[in-house]
Amino acid sequence: MGAMNRLIELIHDLPVETIFNSSLPEVLVRSIQFDSRSVKPGDLFVAVKGESVDGHRYIPMAISNGAVAVVGSEEVENLTVPYIRARDSREVMAWLAAAFFDHPARSMCIIGVTGTDGKTTTCNLIYNILKAAGLRAGIISTVNAVIMDEEMDTGFHVTTPEAVDIQRYLRLMADKGITHVVLETTSHGLAQHRVTGCEYDIAVVTNITHEHLDYHGSYQDYLNAKARIFEMLNETVDKVGGNPRLAVLNADDQSFAPLKLKVGERFASYSIRGRGMVNAEEMEYFADHLKFKARSQDFSFVVDCPFPGEFNVSNCLAAISAAWYGLGISVEAIQSGIFQT
Template sequence: MKLNELIACLSFYRKYGENDVTITGVTMDSREVGPGDLFICIRGFKTDGHQYISKAIEQGAAAIVAMEYTELEDTPLVVVSDTKRAMAQIASCFYSDPTSGLDLIGVTGTNGKTTVTYLLDEIFTEDRKSTGVIGTIQTKISEQTYDVSNTTPDAVSLNRFFHKMTEEDVDVAMMEVSSHALDQGRVYGLDFDVAVFTNLSQDHLDYHKDMDDYLRAKSLLFSQLGNHYDNGKKKFAVINRDDAAADILIKSSAQPVLTYGLEQGDIHALDIRTSETGISFTMVTPAGNVEVSSSLIGTFSVYNMLAAAGAAIARGVGLETIASAFARTKGVPGRLEPVSAGQSYGIVVDYAHTPDSLENVLKTLKGVCEGDLRVVIGCGGERDTGKRPAMADIAMTFADDVYFTSDNPRSEDPESILNDMTDHLSGEYRRITDRKEAIRRAVTSCRSKDILLIAGKGHETYQEINGEKIDFDDRKIAEQSVKQGRM
């Protein structure tokens, strides 16, 4: 595509340099620049893309988009007031507005986003649709998977993924939409058909100034569904009626709203029956009622299933198809994932890293545990410090035996993080900074019918320490600890 054709999508800009070069790719990462690429300078929290213009040109950049004038000899320069907004428009244009041809479902909320997208993937697969998923664990396009670095990638990566989905004839795509992505405009220009809200609890207050600002960011997904009613491509908001933020989010959208909840909402559950092996209930919907059974456990799993059902109903999926998908789902990696190495007690790995999610998981396990409930828990570095004492309090309240340890300390001192968690505590607990040793000690302490929860990292296969990602998988460490305990 020619540069002049590409930047024609921008309403206001200044171009320096007469040559109309051919653009073969678009990127905001100077490390990825290749011959023919358009390099867009983004000002981030840790670095400024304008510092890498010379490097990008050396690597073959055909043109530069920036927020300030820079003298360039032979490379065209396009100056705009906001490169993040320009990047979203350029990416959409370069990749031929890929989401206009997809059914796109966005899921936002503090907890449950990953599970809801996985459940939707199961539902639409059961409905014989080709699917795509973008989220915390991976990006999936039909049968292909790709690693991800952020819950919600940047605008260029998103449009590239969605373009590939259209090439692979994907019918419906689900994506997790983080508050960071909404606030930073990473999803500008994406044509969402359904927006789903799971819940709101304390998280990311290292980024957002307070919970009101956090909610404001979440509300953007619903306001961005648009103000126009298009009967050719109807849009819907699906909102958790039981959450305190429900009214604000309902008012944020002009589109039809489906609410859900345990006992209230357009979609709700009757006669919930739980056990250590699964859950069942009657799902009441505007389309009728259906019996649901699943190997997922816990009340929060009911919420996740109701949320997914709401989005699927909005896209015309039948109730029997939804129930069938719930019956065969095996869950999500790192979400209440059991570790089985022949032991007589339970080991569960879960991504719970917020006060609300940790409490939900511990309450669920407490309800099915016949012995002692033990937990290994830490908090990530360079993240909301205010939740650290709350996480510790919840662990002490609901578990019989607590091991405080390191999570992903990043550039913080692990001991300082643990001090934030434990300085106010009274009562008995164990503090073992080395996560591998903490898991080993916790496993060794388990007896028949106990349950050990290893919380915080879930599906992650690394520990991030001082800018380096070191191989570390809670599931593998737990399994090794069980086997070593028999020696």
């Protein structure tokens, strides 16, 4: 997973409150695991409470497999290794992973895209715009992670990868000289702290519809989970390359009004109905592509997108808003990036 890290340094780096069952010994951590079956000698085991499985039940197995320390949220006694207790072990795992890999997101510009629909397409549009602008870009989606010319499968293809995997990908990207990363961010990823510690600089929302309520319970809870990405903009550390801290909102979506209350002064909005800062005009739809004019008080240019459908006009506008207002990317690079997606 990387170089060995001192447990005491990982724990003291945490921005959340923790309780120890004893003084922390001078222990080296080889990797971080939340599946007891994957634990090997030298690993730190994080006991996570899932919907159907409680990781605290498997602490003895993790220790017998060689775990040198355990993190959990329940009261546990009589362990033979240090036990670090916190309110939310998933949150602790995310920050531990970020610290284990030396906070790679702090050396790159992180662009997060969330929403019910259009996340993957919008991520790829932004990613290709970044490349067209000559930037060293990477992408982590629910489908794959692309680091330079290397493509890696990210697993289940339905949600954001686990925190340890995300931080590992980010570390690989930083070591390869990547400067900008597009991170597809699901509501599960936000609610389960998979993206905690990712230090977002730009946050984009596509739309928020009445889906995934089986997990979140209500539309308001779903909205709150998505809104967490905008709160995280203000929690990002100051970076050498600057902090855009830009929120990008869909002015046509029912989420616009409540989300606008949660973002700061730095935001951009987009619309296919003339309601945003960036709007679409003169839309033409074809069987295999679409054309429209993107207009704001700062620009007006024609967009040729290789994807059909009105919803892809919105996806393009979201990408344009992030690229122009968040990163100052030229019209030519935006046009070229969208066309080549």
